[in-house]
Amino acid sequence: MDDSTLTALMEREHHEVDEAIADFVQGLREGDVRHADLGRATSLLQRHIYIEEAFIFPPLRAKGMLAPILVMEREHGQIWRTLDAVNLEVGSGTAADSVPDRCQQLLHELQVHNDKEEPIIYPQADALLTDSDKDAVRDFIDSGTMPDGWVCAQAANG
Template identity: 55%
Template sequence: MDEATLTDALEREHHEIDAGLEAFVVGIEAGQNVTADLTRATSALRRHIYLEEEFLFPPLRSSGLLAPVLVMLREHGEIWRTMDALEQEVADQDGRGATERCRELLSLLEAHNAKEEPIIYPEGDARLSGEVKEELHAFIQRGTMPDGWVCAMAAPR
């Protein structure tokens, strides 16, 4: 693991996901077929949400961070539904017209990450056992999300 802390590793994933989504917008605006770029970025984002909800949030919740974790879960649901809508627009329109939805997703991620990075991640570094941290680092390096997994609050409102 190159990163010294979970915060470093998880923030790196945020930056990579954002860069992939931004590349999709730029590519679409340039008239390129960049749906593969979007697929990579949304797959990475779904996997990232999975690792947080399955590995990071449960022990944080148990250690007393109930309210912040619930906020993150609610926002994950909104992010997940926006990804679903974006992917449907791309499928229906071959990527054209999806830039606005992708910008909406980037805006949601910016607001979400602005809370998650300074609050949740440092608490993970401080509160999680060494065993849980090792499990998270291992997943970050090579873990895969189970087929069909959906985040806790992805159901339509």
Template identity: 55%
Template sequence: MESGTLSSALEREHREIDEGIETFIEGLAEGGEDTAPLKRAMEGLRRHIYLEEEFLFPPLREAGMMAPVFVMLREHGEIWQTMDRLDAEMGKGVAAVPLRGLCAELLGRLEQHNSKEEPIIYPQADAVLTPEATDHLQRFIASGRIPEGWVCQRAQA
């Protein structure tokens, strides 16, 4: 892991997700129809949201970070709903205008979300999580999978 901290690993995932979406948008602009970068990015984003909601947020809530975690959960729901809309559009085929607009919306939501999460939530994760919880989360980051059918807490809100 980059510099050995959870925050650095989680921030790296943010960058990889953003890069996948941006690669897809660039491909559309060049007339391409390859949805693989977007699908990988959304799969990674769903997995990332899962690991935060299942492994990271519970101990942070217990440590008194109720309000920041609540904001992150609400934004996860908004991000998840945007991904659901992207999935629906991709199911119709590659139509550049709707997909490009939804990708731009998703990137905007991620930028807004990550700009709070990285300086507020992640440093606390490095400080608050027990060594056992840190080890568990690091193992999930390395090779964990999202359970089939899992949906983030606020996706329906």
């Protein structure tokens, strides 16, 4: 099992998500609407949010980080809806011109969000989670699958 800090593991995921979205936008620019690439970005991002809401946020909330976790979950809700909008626009094929702008919006929302998680939330997770909580995160990153149909806590509260 990877024994890196949660901060390092989760920051790596942020970079993978950003790269997958950027690859998709690059494909659009080259005139190649690659649904498979958007699918990769979508599953990486949704799975990342699942890891946080299922494994990292509950123990932090139990340690008293109520307001910061609520802010993170609200931002997940906005990110989730923007990602849904990109998928809808690509799937319908009727609003293709708006897709790159929508992807830029998504990347911006992620940057604002990650700029709080990386210096604040993840170091707190490394400091406060038990070893077994951390092992659960690492195990899931290695081999876990997000439950079918799972949506983030604030997905519908826009």
